[in-house]
Amino acid sequence: MPVLQLPLEECLGLVLAADVIAPLSLPPFDNSAMDGYAVRAADLAGGLPVRLPVADDIPAGRVELTALKPGTAQRIMTGAPVPPGADAVVQVEWTDAGTETVTVERAVAAGANIRTAGDDVRKGDAVLVAGTVLRPSTLGLASALGIAELPVRRRPRVLVLSTGSELVEPGTPLEPGQIYESNGMMLAASVRDAGGVAVRLRFVPDDVEAFHEVLRPHLGSVDVIMTSGGVSAGAYEVVKDALATHDVRFTKVAMQPGGPQGAGRYEGLPVLALPGNPVSAQVSFEVFVRPALLRSMGHQNVDRTTARATLSASLTSPSGRTQFRRGLYDPSSGEVVTPVGGPGSHLLSALAQSNCLIEVPEDVTELAAGAEVTVRHLQ
Numbered sequence: 479m480p481v482l483q484l485p486l487e488e489c490l491g492l493v494l495a496a497d498v499i500a501p502l503s504l505p506p507f508d509n510s511a512m513d514g515y516a517v518r519a520a521d522l523a524g525g526l527p528v529r530l531p532v533a534d535d536i537p538a539g540r541v542e543l544t545a546l547k548p549g550t551a552q553r554i555m556t557g558a559p560v561p562p563g564a565d566a567v568v569q570v571e572w573t574d575a576g577t578e579t580v581t582v583e584r585a586v587a588a589g590a591n592i593r594t595a596g597d598d599v600r601k602g603d604a605v606l607v608a609g610t611v612l613r614p615s616t617l618g619l620a621s622a623l624g625i626a627e628l629p630v631r632r633r634p635r636v637l638v639l640s641t642g643s644e645l646v647e648p649g650t651p652l653e654p655g656q657i658y659e660s661n662g663m664m665l666a667a668s669v670r671d672a673g674g675v676a677v678r679l680r681f682v683p684d685d686v687e688a689f690h691e692v693l694r695p696h697l698g699s700v701d702v703i704m705t706s707g708g709v710s711a712g713a714y715e716v717v718k719d720a721l722a723t724h725d726v727r728f729t730k731v732a733m734q735p736g737g738p739q740g741a742g743r744y745e746g747l748p749v750l751a752l753p754g755n756p757v758s759a760q761v762s763f764e765v766f767v768r769p770a771l772l773r774s775m776g777h778q779n780v781d782r783t784t785a786r787a788t789l790s791a792s793l794t795s796p797s798g799r800t801q802f803r804r805g806l807y808d809p810s811s812g813e814v815v816t817p818v819g820g821p822g823s824h825l826l827s828a829l830a831q832s833n834c835l836i837e838v839p840e841d842v843t844e845l846a847a848g849a850e851v852t853v854r855h856l857q
């Protein structure tokens with residue numbers, strides 16, 4: 479994705495495209511670490527308690543300061559600049575909190591309770607490096623340095639389109655042979671969860687010309703086209719039929735669910751054609767699409783976190799395919815993972831109840847309860 483200068487408010491979760499050099503130091507001036515009294519440490523060395531006249535008040539934000547004279551104190555608030563001549567701050571709890579005069583009951587060493595200029599960041603330091611994922615704390619640092627905008631890789635705009643004459647919008651009555659469309663909602667949410675912008679189109683019937691008509695108005699405003707359905711080997715495979723004459727390749731990959739896939743370019747735009755069964759579509763997104771979207775935004779770590787877990791029940795898997803079974807991982811019970819539902823690619827409720835995918839390697843056909851497996855976290 480191209481680099482944009484965006485206001486800090488729009489940068490959360492995006493990836494920094496260039497190093498940020500501190501334009502000033504933090505703190506920018508010596509300031510008090512707590513409410514108390516600015517003093518000279520030497521004035522407290524002659525025996526306690528010490529009674530000092532309070533010569534001035536220094537609230538946070540004070541611009542003009544009066545130099546501290548020997549034998550006096552100035553009442554100071556947290557974050558307020560330390561006056562010239564002071565070398566320590568006595569916290570208010572060690573005094574009688576006086577306003578005209580103050581009685582100091584405990585001594586402090588020079589430098590006590592003072593945050594010195596540059597203690598956190600020095601002007602000219604590289605405080606954020608390119609490739610950093612911008613979180614609340616990093617945006618807070620940028621703001622503290624007076625930086626209003628940052629160079630970031632922008633979010634990809636993904637056109638999400640489901641196909642199928644049998645699909646009906648939720649909220650409308652179902653006729654015999656119809657089903658409610660779910661892939662578009664699920665995949666658009668997945669795009670947003672990965673940090674992208676989803677442009678969700680209503681599904682199109684199994685008609686090649688209708689497919690092209692729906693896509694054309696959006697070709698100049700999106701970065702990626704992602705479809706679901708219409709990529710298998712049967713009749714009425716509208717995506718496959720519509721894109722077969724373009725630079726899109728359709729094939730089968732050695733995984734279950736999600737075997738039939740398509741990828742390539744349509745009118746210069748990347749196309750990711752996913753299968754139509756809901757679980758197949760979502761697993762395909764996790765395996766292929768999510769890492770690509772993250773990489774396009776400059777993320778270095780694009781894979782879901784994984785863990786080793788113990789199966790609570792036995793599994794079987796077809797030979798020659800990597801199987802992704804839905805599971806519920808519970809680290810509090812000895813890192814056990816429980817399979818949820820069967821392997822069927824239509825079992826959406828099982829996917830909704832899961833928090834991980836159980837990976838079964840392609841050369842494994844059976845796993846007994848108690849076997850150790852790799853789980854891919856979905857949250």
